[in-house]
Amino acid sequence: MAGVSYRYAGYREPVLNDIDLDLADGELVGLVGANESGKSTLCLVMSGLAPGSIGGALTGGALTIDGEAMTGRPLHEFSTRVAIGFQNSATQLSGVTGSVFEEVALGPMNLGLPARETVERVNEALATLGIDHLAEREPRRLSGGQGQLVVIASLLAMRPRHLVLDEPTAQLDPEGTRLVGEALRSMAGSGTSLLVAEHKTDLLDDVCSRVVVLDAGRVVEDDRAAAVFADPRLDDWGVAPPSRVRLARAVAARGLNPAVLA
Amino acid sequence: MTSVALESVGFTYPDGTRALDGVDLSIPAGDAVAIIGQNGSGKSTLVRHLNGLLRPTEGRVLHDRTDVVGERVARLAAVVGIVFQNPDRQIFAGRVRAEVEFGPRILGRPPTEVARAATAALEAVGLVGLETTNPYDLGYSRRKLLSVASVLAMETPIVVLDEPTTGQDARGLARIQRVVAHLTASGRTVVAISHDMRFVAESFGRVVAMRAGRVILDGSPAVVFAAEHWADLASTYVEPPLPARVGDRLGLGSTPTDADLVEALVERH
Numbered sequence: 001m002a003g004v005s006y007r008y009a010g011y012r013e014p015v016l017n018d019i020d021l022d023l024a025d026g027e028l029v030g031l032v033g034a035n036e037s038g039k040s041t042l043c044l045v046m047s048g049l050a051p052g053s054i055g056g057a058l059t060g061g062a063l064t065i066d067g068e069a070m071t072g073r074p075l076h077e078f079s080t081r082v083a084i085g086f087q088n089s090a091t092q093l094s095g096v097t098g099s100v101f102e103e104v105a106l107g108p109m110n111l112g113l114p115a116r117e118t119v120e121r122v123n124e125a126l127a128t129l130g131i132d133h134l135a136e137r138e139p140r141r142l143s144g145g146q147g148q149l150v151v152i153a154s155l156l157a158m159r160p161r162h163l164v165l166d167e168p169t170a171q172l173d174p175e176g177t178r179l180v181g182e183a184l185r186s187m188a189g190s191g192t193s194l195l196v197a198e199h200k201t202d203l204l205d206d207v208c209s210r211v212v213v214l215d216a217g218r219v220v221e222d223d224r225a226a227a228v229f230a231d232p233r234l235d236d237w238g239v240a241p242p243s244r245v246r247l248a249r250a251v252a253a254r255g256l257n258p259a260v261l262a
Numbered sequence: 263m264t265s266v267a268l269e270s271v272g273f274t275y276p277d278g279t280r281a282l283d284g285v286d287l288s289i290p291a292g293d294a295v296a297i298i299g300q301n302g303s304g305k306s307t308l309v310r311h312l313n314g315l316l317r318p319t320e321g322r323v324l325h326d327r328t329d330v331v332g333e334r335v336a337r338l339a340a341v342v343g344i345v346f347q348n349p350d351r352q353i354f355a356g357r358v359r360a361e362v363e364f365g366p367r368i369l370g371r372p373p374t375e376v377a378r379a380a381t382a383a384l385e386a387v388g389l390v391g392l393e394t395t396n397p398y399d400l401g402y403s404r405r406k407l408l409s410v411a412s413v414l415a416m417e418t419p420i421v422v423l424d425e426p427t428t429g430q431d432a433r434g435l436a437r438i439q440r441v442v443a444h445l446t447a448s449g450r451t452v453v454a455i456s457h458d459m460r461f462v463a464e465s466f467g468r469v470v471a472m473r474a475g476r477v478i479l480d481g482s483p484a485v486v487f488a489a490e491h492w493a494d495l496a497s498t499y500v501e502p503p504l505p506a507r508v509g510d511r512l513g514l515g516s517t518p519t520d521a522d523l524v525e526a527l528v529e530r531h
Binding site (some may be wrong): 172 | 277299302306348350352401402403404407425428429432433434435459460498499501503505506508510520521524527528
C-alpha cells in the first residue's frame with residue numbers, strides 16, 4: 001500500500017489516511033490500534049473487498065500485489081491472491097455445508113484442486129488446529145470459538161500467498177490461540193505474507209517480527225515488535241501492552257527493579 | 263435478589279452433542295462468577311439454562327430454590343438478562359436508543375423509567391451521543407457494547423455476559439471492568455464467560471472452570487489459579503494469567519493479578 005486513503009460510501013471523511021504498508025513474502029506483521037482506528041477497514045482494503053465489494057472509494061494511493069498494480073482491479077483478481085478472515089466467524093461460515101469437513105473443503109474445491117489434494121489439505125488444516133474431531137459436526141452447531149477455528153482451517157487449506165486476518169483469535173481459548181499462532185508462524189515460514197489485526201498483544205508479542213500501530217486511520221508506528229510494545233505511547237493509542245510489559249511497569253511503579261521478575 | 267442453582271443438570275443437543283453432563287452449580291445473589299474453559303466445554307450452553315432459553319434434559323434449574331420448569335422465558339428474562347457472544351444475533355432495532363429501550367419497555371416499565379434506565383445503560387458503556395445512530399453503522403466492538411447496554415437497561419437482578427471483552431481494545435476492556443464492578447457494588451449477580459484470564463482474575467471473586475460439560479474447579483481466583491490446579495486448567499486449555507505463573511516461579515504463592523504479585527514482592531523486599 002502506498003499512500004492509500006479510503007472512505008466509506010455516504011461519508012465525507014476518509015477512514016484511512018495516506019497508509020504506507022509493505023508486506024514482504026514470509027513476513028508476519030501484527031496490526032494494533034484502538035477500536036474504530038481503521039484496522040478492519042485496512043484489512044478490507046488490502047483484500048480488495050473495499051471498495052470492490054462494499055463500495056466506498058479509494059481517494060488516493062496505490063495497491064500493488066506481487067509487483068502488479070491492483071488498484072481498481074475486479075474483486076475476483078484479488079481473491080485468488082489475498083485471502084481474508086473476518087472478525088466475526090459467523091459471517092464467514094458459508095451456511096451451505098452440512099459438515100465441518102465440507103466447509104473446509106469448499107475453498108480448495110473452488111480453487112479447482114483435485115479431490116485427493118483437497119482431502120489431504122482439509123485433513124492437514126483440521127489437524128494443525130486440533131479440530132479433527134469436529135470433522136463430522138454441523139458448522140452451525142459449533143460454539144463461537146470452534147467456528148472461528150473452522151474459519152481459520154478453511155483459510156489454511158487454501159494455502160494463500162497473502163493472508164489478512166481480522167482478530168483471528170478473538171473467541172478462542174488460550175490453547176486455540178496458541179495453535180493459531182503456531183499455524184501463522186508456519187505459514188510465514190513457507191513464504192506466505194500475513195497481516196494480523198489483534199487486540200491480544202501477548203499473541204503478537206510471541207509470533208510477530210513487526211508490528212504496525214494505527215491511530216485515527218493513520219499509521220503512527222511501524223517497527224520491530226519488541227520496540228513497539230515497549231513504547232509508552234501505546235496507552236494513548238488505546239492499545240494494551242503485552243502482559244510482561246504491564247507486569248514490569250506495575251513492579252517499577254512500586255519502586256522495585258523489574259529485574260526481580262527475571 | 264435472586265439466587266440461581268443448577269442441580270445435576272445434563273443437556274444434549276438434538277444432533278446428539280452432549281453439552282452438559284451433570285452440572286451442580288449454586289450462585290448466591292451478589293456473586294461475581296467467571297466461567298472459564300476450552301471452546302465447546304459447555305459454557306454458553308450452561309448460561310442459557312439460567313433464563314430458560316434451554317431446558318435441561320436431566321436435572322433441575324432453581325431460582326430461589328424453586329424449580330423453574332414450566333416458567334415462561336418471558337418471566338425468567340425479567341430476572342436473568344443475557345448478553346450473547348455475537349451482538350449481531352441480538353441487535354435488531356434501527357436506532358441505538360430504541361435498541362436499549364426495547365428491553366425495559368417489553369418488561370412493562372413506565373416510560374420515564376425506560377428512559378432513565380436506557381440513559382444510565384448508555385452512559386455505563388460510553389455510547390452517549392450515538393443514540394440516533396443505526397447500530398450497524400457502529401463497528402463490531404461498539405455493537406458489542408450496545409448489546410451489553412441493552413441488557414443493563416433491563417436492570418435484572420442477574421446479568422450474564424458471554425465473552426464481553428471479545429474485540430474490545432484497552433479502553434473497551436476497562437469499561438467492561440467498570441460495568442462489572444458497578445453491578446457487583448450494587449449487589450447484583452454477574453456471571454461472565456471469558457477466555458481473558460487477566461479480566462477473570464481482576465474482576466471476579468469466583469472462578470468456575472468447565473471441561474467437557476462438567477465443572478472441574480470452583481473457587482476464588484487465588485485458589486483456581488494456584489499452581490496445584492495448573493494441570494486441571496491445562497486439561498481444559500486454560501493457561502493461568504502471567505502474574506500467577508511468575509509468582510509461583512518466585513515462590514510468592516498464588517498471585518493471580520499484577521496487583522497481587524506486586525504486593526507480595528513489596529512484602530518480601
